[in-house]
Amino acid sequence: xxxxxxxxxxxxxxGLNSKAIDLNLTRVEEVYSAVNINLPxxxxxxxxxxxxxGTTVALIEDILIQKxxxxxxxxxxxxxxxxxxxSVNKTHVSDKELVNAFEQIEKFRGNVPLTYFEFxxxxxxxxxxxxxxxxxxxEVGLGxxxxxxxxxxxxxxxxxxxxxxxxxxxxxxxEEIAYEKAGIAKPNRLIIxxxxxxxxxxxxxxxxVDAKLISRDKEFSIQKKANQFFWSGVExxxxxxxxPHHWAQGEINNLATSLAAIESYNSSLLPTTEILNNIxxxxxxxxxxxxxxxxxxxxxxxxxxxxxxxxxxxxxSTLNIKQNNVMIFSMMKDKNLDLFINVxxxxxxxxxxxxxxxxxxxxxxxxxxxxxxxxxxxxxxMELTEEAFKYVENLEPISDNIIVSGxxxxxxxxxxxxxxxxxxx
Numbered sequence: 001x002x003x004x005x006x007x008x009x010x011x012x013x014x015g016l017n018s019k020a021i022d023l024n025l026t027r028v029e030e031v032y033s034a035v036n037i038n039l040p041x042x043x044x045x046x047x048x049x050x051x052x053x054g055t056t057v058a059l060i061e062d063i064l065i066q067k068x069x070x071x072x073x074x075x076x077x078x079x080x081x082x083x084x085x086x087s088v089n090k091t092h093v094s095d096k097e098l099v100n101a102f103e104q105i106e107k108f109r110g111n112v113p114l115t116y117f118e119f120x121x122x123x124x125x126x127x128x129x130x131x132x133x134x135x136x137x138x139e140v141g142l143g144x145x146x147x148x149x150x151x152x153x154x155x156x157x158x159x160x161x162x163x164x165x166x167x168x169x170x171x172x173x174x175e176e177i178a179y180e181k182a183g184i185a186k187p188n189r190l191i192i193x194x195x196x197x198x199x200x201x202x203x204x205x206x207x208x209v210d211a212k213l214i215s216r217d218k219e220f221s222i223q224k225k226a227n228q229f230f231w232s233g234v235e236x237x238x239x240x241x242x243x244p245h246h247w248a249q250g251e252i253n254n255l256a257t258s259l260a261a262i263e264s265y266n267s268s269l270l271p272t273t274e275i276l277n278n279i280x281x282x283x284x285x286x287x288x289x290x291x292x293x294x295x296x297x298x299x300x301x302x303x304x305x306x307x308x309x310x311x312x313x314x315x316x317s318t319l320n321i322k323q324n325n326v327m328i329f330s331m332m333k334d335k336n337l338d339l340f341i342n343v344x345x346x347x348x349x350x351x352x353x354x355x356x357x358x359x360x361x362x363x364x365x366x367x368x369x370x371x372x373x374x375x376x377x378x379x380x381x382m383e384l385t386e387e388a389f390k391y392v393e394n395l396e397p398i399s400d401n402i403i404v405s406g407x408x409x410x411x412x413x414x415x416x417x418x419x420x421x422x423x424x425x
Contacts, residue, residue: 006095009102010082013120017113023146023169028118032151034108037125042155043069043135045261048144048184049160049194050177051308052254054285056160056194057137059258062279064135065089067269072133074124074149076117076141079287079302079412080419086124088131101126117141121148143170145183156265157184157211159202160254161195163307168334174198185211190264194257214264222256231256233263233270240273244280246289248314255280287411289315292418296393297401300411304331306339312405313343319401321347326395327403328352328388330367330410332360337370340406345376349399352380354388356409385413 003009014020045060047053054075061071071089078084083092101123105114114122121141128136138154140147143166162178170180178198182205185191193202193215206213214220214234222231222241229241229252238259243252262269271279284290289312292298299319303312327348331337353367364381371379382388392402404414 003102004099006082006098009099010116013102013114013116016119017115019115021117021142021169022115023143025146025148025151027112027114028122028148029151031105031109031112031114031118031122032125034110035105035122035126037122038129039125039152040134040136043266044152044154045135045137045156045158046140046149046152046154046184047137047158047160048140048147048181049158050163050165050181050305051311052160052194052250052257053139054288055251055254056158056258057139058283058285059255059279060137060261061090062283063258063262063271063276064137064269066271066275066279069134069269070132071135071137072128072131073137073139074121074128075139076120077408079408080416082120084286085120086127088128088133093127097127098123101130115148118148125152140184142166143177143180143183145180147184150184153186153189154184155189156261157186157189157191158257158261159184159191159193159195160257161250161307162197163305164336165305165307166334175201178202179205182206185209187211190214190261192257192261192264194253194260212264214260216253216256216260220256220260220263222252231259233260236263236267236270238270238273238276240277242277242280244283246291246315246318248311248318250308250311250314287408287415290411290415294418294421296398298414298418299401299403300414301403301405302408302411303405304335304340304407306336306343309340309343309405313347316347316403322400323347324349324400325403326350326352326392326399326401327405328354328385328392328410328414329406330354330356330385331362331406332356332358332409333362334360335406337362337367338374341371341374341376344403345374348403350378350380350395351376352382352388352392354382354385354410356385356407357413358409361407361409385410386417389414389417
């Protein structure tokens, strides 16, 4: 196959391994050892967890940039363009850079059948090394122990929280999932845990490799006093924190965890109250409670498991939301529809279901049947995502909010559609 463009390369990578997800470090370690990737001598953060990874990555990135460090970030998945996955000082790498990185990985791959994610991870590491970034902030793809990102020796490993998701790969219980997430703990390095559930399992895994564990509500906490928050770490406190209006407890916990990671690793990198509040004032991540005003308010969120749905619902309450809302909804087949739907039943007056452009998506019939099975009768079926977006725009009377949630594969096309309609600046 001729590979000249970025899209050519991405199509090629999808055909190298018969499995889209194949958790195993053997392949990626073999190729990694052959490629000359120079890691920074310090400042490597590896961020895992069920939800809040993207927020935690972005907070650490903003804080380190304010401290004058050149940051390299790798996240997944992307919303619209693959380039979103790799950025240097908040600027996405170019198509040309990605193609060059893919060519380098291919040169050393031999006959190793890397998965799409493994190929992309190695290319991202190659690019961050080429840019000579002072700090790497890497988001785990799936799980932790056997995730391709876990091949690097991080200085700080972070587990944001643990809840049910991806059970077919990680196990059916919180305990099994915790074991997989805790697999990113590194010998004699730091591991930060931003949750309070199954702490004993995280402790066991940390002790096995002699990692130093820093846990929420033990070594660090964040609390509200009057209209401000204050964060307490092992040795430092930050008072007078102005939490963004639309944040919920999940984002607050992610902030506390990010600060704990920085304090525990290098407290000189902690921000002052003024710097932190400046960061929070303008803090934004595409596709996470993204508000777009276009006559009707659009609210986009990539929540795709019950815990994320509850946090999104908490954030929606900051809009003084009532019942006249339309929800465009679709999910992947491995997700729990009932638990997700029940979170929003009380505020959605009409459900618009559509099939996403992936074989892993529930069909519209499956989505409609589950909604009906939960006692919901005002359901509109649209086979294509764009048809769903056009339909809700033309509703009369206009709904209070158009909510789009359930998957990256739904929110991405919604953003693209709204970009084309010039609702986004």
